[in-house]
Amino acid sequence: MTDAAVVVDGLTKRFGADLAVDDVSFEVPAGRVVGFLGPNGAGKSTTLRAIVGLTAPTAGGATILGRDVRDLDDPIRTVGSIVDGVGFHPGRRAIDELRICGAAGGLPSARCDEVLELVGLAQVGRKRVGTYSFGMKQRLGLAAAMLGDPQVLLLDEPANGLDPEGIQWVRGFLRHLADEGRPVGG
Numbered sequence: 507m508t509d510a511a512v513v514v515d516g517l518t519k520r521f522g523a524d525l526a527v528d529d530v531s532f533e534v535p536a537g538r539v540v541g542f543l544g545p546n547g548a549g550k551s552t553t554l555r556a557i558v559g560l561t562a563p564t565a566g567g568a569t570i571l572g573r574d575v576r577d578l579d580d581p582i583r584t585v586g587s588i589v590d591g592v593g594f595h596p597g598r599r600a601i602d603e604l605r606i607c608g609a610a611g612g613l614p615s616a617r618c619d620e621v622l623e624l625v626g627l628a629q630v631g632r633k634r635v636g637t638y639s640f641g642m643k644q645r646l647g648l649a650a651a652m653l654g655d656p657q658v659l660l661l662d663e664p665a666n667g668l669d670p671e672g673i674q675w676v677r678g679f680l681r682h683l684a685d686e687g688r689p690v691g692g
């Protein structure tokens with residue numbers, strides 16, 4: 507048994523003949539911001555998708571706090587994520603997107619306003635997501651990831667599309683979370 511927050515063990519993923527992830531193993535300790543780096547197409551997003559159960563590994567697997575993501579007792583309070591290709595409905599208001607996620611996880615509606623505030627979207631939370639800039643959508647993704655005040659955060663390119671002030675803000679934000687003992691991988 508390990509006290510690592512995330513353990514990836516021999517993870518392999520093939521798409522037909524294409525070997526996207528080749529026997530990858532690593533551990534993310536608690537309280538650390540861990541950068542997951544590699545060129546485009548290296549398999550980073552596929553690895554993160556496998557950790558959160560959005561893609562089935564060809565071999566190997568991953569655990570979050572010692573469990574397969576499907577076996578977590580309270581997933582929304584355990585792991586929050588921004589994952590490539592999982593978006594918001596452009597016709598819905600940002601606050602309503604959060605309310606849907608929050609309700610599914612059994613969270614009070616007030617928490618949705620809190621996370622909007624946290625990511626600097628409080629003033630525009632009633633606007634439809636389709637009117638958001640790319641950077642605002644990134645912030646909304648982070649708000650959704652933070653809904654359950656999760657112990658582990660997995661963020662795929664969280665600073666993508668943010669302006670320089672936003673990049674500085676997201677780095678400070680993640681540093682602050684890690685200082686609270688929360689592991690962050692992205």
Ligand SMILES: Nc1ncnc2c1ncn2[C@@H]1O[C@H](COP(=O)(O)OP(=O)(O)O)[C@@H](O)[C@H]1O
Nearest residue numbers: 521524526544545546547548549550551552553
């Ligand atoms: N759903 C998919 N179907 C087929 N091939 C995929 C799929 N998702 C990713 N791939 C392939 O897997 C490889 C790794 O992609 P990805 O994990 O997105 O890399 P990264 O996030 O590091 O840029 C790429 O060659 C990509 O084309």
Ligand SMILES: [Mg+2]
Nearest residue numbers: 550551590662
């Ligand atoms: Mg990627």
